[in-house]
Amino acid sequence: MLTNKKSLWLSGPYLVWIAGFIILPLLTIFYYAFTNLQGGFTFENIVGAVTDTANIKAFGLTLLLAAAATLIALILAYPLAICLAKLGLKKQKVFIFLFILPMWMNFMLQMVAINVILEDNGIINYLLSALGFEKIHIANTFGAILIGMVYDYFPFMLLPIYNTVSRIDGDLINASKDLGAGAIRTFFKITFPLSFPGVISGITMVFVPAISDFAIAEMLGGGKIMLVGNIVEMSFTKGHYYQGSGLALILMAFVVISSLVSGGDAEAEGGAILP
Amino acid sequence: MKNEKLIELVGVTKSFGTEQVLKNLDLYILDNEFITLLGPSGCGKTTTLRIIGGFVTPDTGKLIFDGKDITNLPPNKRQLNTVFQKYALFPHMNVFDNIAFGLRIKNTPESEIKKSVGEMLSMVGLSGYENRSVVSLSGGQQQRIAIARALVNKPRVLLLDEPLGALDFKMRQDMQYELKNIHKQAGITFIYVTHDQEEALTLSDTIAVMNQGIIQQIGTPEDIYNEPKNAFVADFIGDSNIIDGIMVKDCLVNIFGVNFPCVDTGFGNDKPVDVVIRPEDVILTSPEKSDMKGTVTSLIFKGVHYEMEVMARGYEWLVHSTKMEPVGSEVGIYVEPENIQIMHKPRSEDEEAASVDE
Numbered sequence: 001m002l003t004n005k006k007s008l009w010l011s012g013p014y015l016v017w018i019a020g021f022i023i024l025p026l027l028t029i030f031y032y033a034f035t036n037l038q039g040g041f042t043f044e045n046i047v048g049a050v051t052d053t054a055n056i057k058a059f060g061l062t063l064l065l066a067a068a069a070t071l072i073a074l075i076l077a078y079p080l081a082i083c084l085a086k087l088g089l090k091k092q093k094v095f096i097f098l099f100i101l102p103m104w105m106n107f108m109l110q111m112v113a114i115n116v117i118l119e120d121n122g123i124i125n126y127l128l129s130a131l132g133f134e135k136i137h138i139a140n141t142f143g144a145i146l147i148g149m150v151y152d153y154f155p156f157m158l159l160p161i162y163n164t165v166s167r168i169d170g171d172l173i174n175a176s177k178d179l180g181a182g183a184i185r186t187f188f189k190i191t192f193p194l195s196f197p198g199v200i201s202g203i204t205m206v207f208v209p210a211i212s213d214f215a216i217a218e219m220l221g222g223g224k225i226m227l228v229g230n231i232v233e234m235s236f237t238k239g240h241y242y243q244g245s246g247l248a249l250i251l252m253a254f255v256v257i258s259s260l261v262s263g264g265d266a267e268a269e270g271g272a273i274l275p
Numbered sequence: 276m277k278n279e280k281l282i283e284l285v286g287v288t289k290s291f292g293t294e295q296v297l298k299n300l301d302l303y304i305l306d307n308e309f310i311t312l313l314g315p316s317g318c319g320k321t322t323t324l325r326i327i328g329g330f331v332t333p334d335t336g337k338l339i340f341d342g343k344d345i346t347n348l349p350p351n352k353r354q355l356n357t358v359f360q361k362y363a364l365f366p367h368m369n370v371f372d373n374i375a376f377g378l379r380i381k382n383t384p385e386s387e388i389k390k391s392v393g394e395m396l397s398m399v400g401l402s403g404y405e406n407r408s409v410v411s412l413s414g415g416q417q418q419r420i421a422i423a424r425a426l427v428n429k430p431r432v433l434l435l436d437e438p439l440g441a442l443d444f445k446m447r448q449d450m451q452y453e454l455k456n457i458h459k460q461a462g463i464t465f466i467y468v469t470h471d472q473e474e475a476l477t478l479s480d481t482i483a484v485m486n487q488g489i490i491q492q493i494g495t496p497e498d499i500y501n502e503p504k505n506a507f508v509a510d511f512i513g514d515s516n517i518i519d520g521i522m523v524k525d526c527l528v529n530i531f532g533v534n535f536p537c538v539d540t541g542f543g544n545d546k547p548v549d550v551v552i553r554p555e556d557v558i559l560t561s562p563e564k565s566d567m568k569g570t571v572t573s574l575i576f577k578g579v580h581y582e583m584e585v586m587a588r589g590y591e592w593l594v595h596s597t598k599m600e601p602v603g604s605e606v607g608i609y610v611e612p613e614n615i616q617i618m619h620k621p622r623s624e625d626e627e628a629a630s631v632d633e
Contacts, residue, residue, distance in 0.1 A: 171363035174330050177350040178357045179377035179428065189376075193367045 029252075032245035045246025055231060055247065062227045065142070065217075066210035069149035073157040073206050074199070076150070081158060081198075082191075085166040096162070103155050111148060111219040118144050118220070140222030148220040149210055156205035164198030165191070204262040208255055280339075281306040281464055282327060282432065287336030289322055296322045298488040300336070304432075304466060309458050311467045311475040314485035315511070320468045321436060323485070327466060328357050328434050341431070355432035356425035360440060362417045364409040370396075370420055371405040377428040395423035398460065399453075415446045422457065432464040439474065451477050472512050476500060484508050505618055509551040516557065516593055520550035520617070528617060531588035533566045535610060539617035549618040554595040556614035559585070565607030571600045 036042040049055055084095055102110060117123045118139045125135040138144055168191060176186040214229025226234075228251050235244030282304040289297040297319045304310050312320035325331040326338060329350030338346045345353060356377070364373050374392045383391075396402045399419035404412075409420060418438060425433055438454075439447045455478055458465050469475055475482050476496040483493040484507075492504040503509035506517050521529045525540040530550055542548055562568045569587025576582075581599040585592040587608055600606055 169361070169363060171359045171361065172365060174328075174350070175357070175359055175363040175365070176376070177330075178328060179424070180351045180380040181376075182349075182351055185380065190365060 029245045029248055032241045033249045035242060037242065045242050046249065048243060049247040049250045054226070055228070058226050058228045058231050061142075061225070062211055062229070065145060065149065065227065066207050066213075068146055069153060069210050070157075070203055070207045072146070072150050073154050074202065077154065077157040077161055077202065078195075078199070081162040081165045081195075084162055085168075092166070096159075099158055100155050102151070107152070107215070108219075110152065111216065114144075114148050114151060115139065115220060118147065140220070140224055142221075142225060144220040145217050145225060145227075148216040149213065152216060153206040153210060156209075157202040160201035160205065161195060161198040164195045164201075168194050200262050204259055207262070208259045211254055211258065212251055279306045280304070281308075281341060282466075283337075283339040284323070284326070285337045285339065287323075287326060287333045287338070289319075289326065289331065289333050296488050297326075297333070300488070300490065302483060302490060302493075304464060305481075306431075307462060307464055308480050309455075309465045309467065309478060310481045310483065311469060311479040312483050312485055313469060313472060313475040313511070314491075315470055318485040319488040320470075320485050324357075324434050324436055324466060324468045327432075328355065329353050354430055355434060356428050356430040357434040357436065358418075358421045358425050358438045360436045360438070362421040362438075364417055364420055364424070366410050368409070369405070370401070370407050370409055370412075373409055373420060374424045374427050376424065381428075391427050392423075395427045398426075398457065399423045414442050415450060418442065418450060419453075422454075426457070426461055430463065432466060433461070435465060435467045437469055438467075439469070439471075447474070454478060476512070484511060486511070503551060503616065503618075505621060506549045506551065507621075509616065509618070514554050514593055514595075516550075516552045516554065516590075518550045518552070518590060520548050522546045522548045522617060526612070528615065530567070531590060533588070535615060536612045537615040537617060538613050539615075542617060542619070547620055549620055551616040551618060552610055552614065554582070554593040555580070556610055557585075557592055557594045557596075558609045558611070559583075559594060559596060559598070559600055560607040560609050562605045562607045565609050567608040569606055569608060571602050571604050571606060574599060574602050 033045050034041055034043070036044060050059075084092055087095065115122070119125070120135065120137060120139055122139065124138070129135055138147075172190055172194070173186055176190045181189060212229055214227060214233050217225055217227045217230055218233075228247065232244050232248045232251065235241070235247065280303045284300055284302045287297055287300040288295065296317075300319070300323065302323070312323055314320045322331055326333050329345075329348065333346065336346075337344055340353070340355075365376065368376070371392055374395055375388045378388045378391060392405070393402070396404060399422060401416060401419055401423075404416070404420075409417060412420065418441075421438070422433075435454075439450050442450060451474060454465075467475075467478060476499075479496055481493065482496055482499050484491045484499060486507050492499060492508045494502075499508065499512055503512060503515075509515045510517055518530055522539075522542040522545070523529050523534060524544050525542075526537055528535050528537050528539075528548065528550055567587050569585040569592065571583055572586050572591070573584040574581060576599075577595075580595045580597050583594045583596065583600060585594055585606060585608065592608060
């Protein structure tokens with residue numbers, strides 16, 4: 001048997017990875033965020049990040065988008081999870097596979113495909129005009145980003161909810177009915193409370209990555225809609241490391257706070273992401 | 276026990292896929308009766324209970340409750356409550372909220388709920404446990420909460436699906452006495468499902484022995500034990516020697532070439548029959564006193580008695596006796612005529628003794 005000290009070496013390669021690609025960049029961000037152009041200590045980058053009107057607007061838009069995407073994904077996923085859990089085991093596996101499949105496709109490919117669907121001359125508008133309706137302009141709008149986000153994050157909402165719902169013992173539902181509760185009361189008193197850890201887990205898995213997103217906004221927003229992630233990205237590509245780092249730190253604070261608030265114990269309660 | 280039929284199943288069949296679980300089942304249950312459905316796994320006992328509870332709809336046949344056809348009534352509209360196999364306590368509620376569940380559904384005033392829940396907890400010996408989380412309780416305690424949660428609704432019938440299956444031996448015995456007491460106190464009908472024959476004999480007023488979707492025999496525990504109707508029942512209820520014999524004439528049966536006087540009549544002459552002899556009814560004598568001579572092949576001390584196996588004329592006789600014979604000793608076998616049960620050979624596959632899987 002390996003002793004504790006010896007087995008520690010096994011994690012060596014990963015520790016090197018962490019140090020190089022997570023700890024070091026984080027320290028760099030912290031350094032830049034609290035440093036001015038002259039190399040002195042300052043709060044200016046942080047204060048600037050939360051007082052600049054463009055930034056405040058971007059924060060508002062980002063939170064709104066993330067919240068809307070989370071809500072829509074929840075509304076779509078919850079009833080679906082209930083249906084899936086009621087299917088036979090074999091069918092469940094097939095459907096779960098179908099819903100996870102897009103996750104294995106390259107992200108860029110997914111976004112390009114969504115754009116093809118939403119474009120002014122895309123599939124939706126082709127169908128609309130073929131049916132005699134007026135074309136709609138949806139590409140490069142808030143709506144397009146929202147659709148992209150819901151599409152991309154949907155499995156992360158579905159799986160934790162499905163996991164908790166499918167693990168509810170059928171006899172608990174039977175017991176509730178046995179004690180006089182009808183279908184609706186059984187849902188609100190038994191099914192929903194027992195699936196709650198999965199709901200919390202799903203919300204976290206969608207909301208947290210959504211607030212730091214910039215790629216979906218860039219690819220589906222046509223560069224016109226600026227989320228916080230896009231401003232951070234722009235700052236870095238333009239060489240504004242100090243402001244960019246300040247803004248990144250604020251965004252990180254949002255991510256950490258929202259994952260602490262919601263996700264704290266969800267996984268322990270059985271809402272883990274994969275079956 | 277009153278002599279009024281409370282529940283009646285008429286011609287009930289049920290299949291799951293290609294497997295027919297219940298075959299034209301007829302059964303009635305009296306008011307205040309403690310009836311046990313006993314049988315090996317897959318015999319249809321749990322399906323029967325679930326049909327009465329309303330969780331399974333029969334393919335054909337009727338379920339009558341108190342004179343009314345309730346075959347298609349959903350479970351939440353039936354005047355009965357169930358104690359589920361693994362208790363099915365609601366894990367997100369404490370003990371009080373679990374027991375209060377049914378009363379709250381009926382919009383009972385909270386003060387009354389508090390009183391009823393308190394009474395139930397004291398009946399099952401768990402007063403003061405109101406605020407405990409149900410997942411922190413032991414199996415026996417969860418069991419009692421499940422019973423309290425069902426009985427607080429004052430059902431006319433309590434359904435119990437192998438409720439003691441998950442408990443250890445000592446706890447199971449204690450709970451048996453307690454269940455019997457609760458049945459007496461509550462004064463309602465208990466329908467109990469188990470594969471444990473000892474439990475069935477201890478608890479029941481009436482036992483229905485089931486196998487392969489058919490009731491093999493129904494009667495009091497004494498009837499079932501002393502007068503098993505066929506080899507399956509004899510084998511399932513307690514240990515038995517089930518031997519191929521030939522009925523020579525009335526009151527005389529030939530077992531492996533030795534004639535034994537018995538008390539059964541009406542089987543005809545020289546007809547093959549099943550002979551059932553309980554191991555405690557086999558008496559070992561000195562070899563010269565019996566034509567059925569054999570050798571003791573194994574000896575186990577069981578506490579109350581010795582369990583021995585005796586090889587005689589090609590058959591391994593199971594013997595329970597307080598007197599021990601050492602392995603290798605020559606013995607004679609004697610059975611009192613009234614302790615020999617003669618049965619017809621099974622005519623169809625359904626009556627055949629199926630292997631008892633435990």
